[in-house]
Structure formats: structure tokens, C-alpha cells
Amino acid sequence: xxxxxxxxxxxxxxxxxxxxxxxxxxxxxxxxxxxxxxxxxxxxxxxxxxxxxxxxxxxxxxxxxxxxxxxxxxxxxxxxxxxxxxxxxxxxxxxxxxxxxxxxxxxxxxxxx
Numbered sequence: 276x277x278x279x280x281x282x283x284x285x286x287x288x289x290x291x292x293x294x295x296x297x298x299x300x301x302x303x304x305x306x307x308x309x310x311x312x313x314x315x316x317x318x319x320x321x322x323x324x325x326x327x328x329x330x331x332x333x334x335x336x337x338x339x340x341x342x343x344x345x346x347x348x349x350x351x352x353x354x355x356x357x358x359x360x361x362x363x364x365x366x367x368x369x370x371x372x373x374x375x376x377x378x379x380x381x382x383x384x385x386x387x388x
Contacts, residue, residue, distance in 0.1 A: 282322065283322070284322070284324050285322065285324035285342060286324055286327055287325075287327075287333050287384045288330070288332060289315070289327070289382045289384075290329070290330055290382055291381065291382065292315040292328075295315075295326055295384075297359075298359050298380050299317060301355070302359045303344065304320075305317045312328065313327060314326070319344075333385060334383065334385045335377075335385055341377070341387055343375060343386070344387070345388075346388050349367060349376070349388065350367070353366075353367060353376050353388070356378050357378075360381055361378040361379065362378060362379045364377040364378055365377040376388055
């Protein structure tokens with residue numbers, strides 16, 4: 276399948292790069308590259324992205340897109356998110372096509388698993 280016209284990069288705001296890096300390393304195993312005081316890039320092994328310095332958060336309540344991370348063990352992923360300091364926005368629920376939960380990271384950015 277062609278890589279043409281596929282999502283290639285995702286960015287979120289962050290006030291504290293060290294806090295978001297520690298969270299995503301601990302929970303999801305992401306790797307990071309520091310590009311100075313205003314940007315920190317990450318890779319999850321299949322997609323790359325970054326965090327830019329900002330006071331805002333990415334949240335569905337303000338109209339942001341919801342990025343969903345796939346996990347083989349949803350309950351284990353939920354436990355890891357909570358243990359690392361993530362906040363549950365919606366606990367595990369069923370929807371057409373599967374189950375998921377939504378959380379915020381240390382910056383308040385909302386994602387789902």
C-alpha cells in the first residue's frame with residue numbers, strides 16, 4: 276500500500292516537555308528527540324510527531340481531533356495510563372467497532388486507546 280496521502284505526523288501543545296515525555300515513554304514506549312526549548316519530537320515506531328511549547332491543550336470539548344492509540348490489552352493500557360498520571364475522561368466503553376477509553380496526558384491533551 277502506498278505511503279502517499281497518509282497521516283504522517285501529529286503535533287500537540289505542551290507546557291512541560293519533561294512531564295509529557297516521561298508519561299509517553301512510560302505508558303507507550305515512545306522515543307523522543309529534544310530540539311531546544313520550544314519543540315520535542317517523538318516516534319511511536321509507526322508514526323512520528325512532536326510537542327510544541329504552548330499553554331493550550333488539545334481537547335474534543337474545544338473541537339480538536341481525537342487521536343486513538345491501538346492496544347491489544349485495553350485494560351492493561353488503562354491501568355498504565357492511570358499509574359503514569361493520566362486522567363480518565365471516559366472510562367472503557369463500547370462503540371460500534373470496538374471498545375476504548377479517553378484520557379488526558381499531563382498537559383491536558385485528550386487521546387483515546
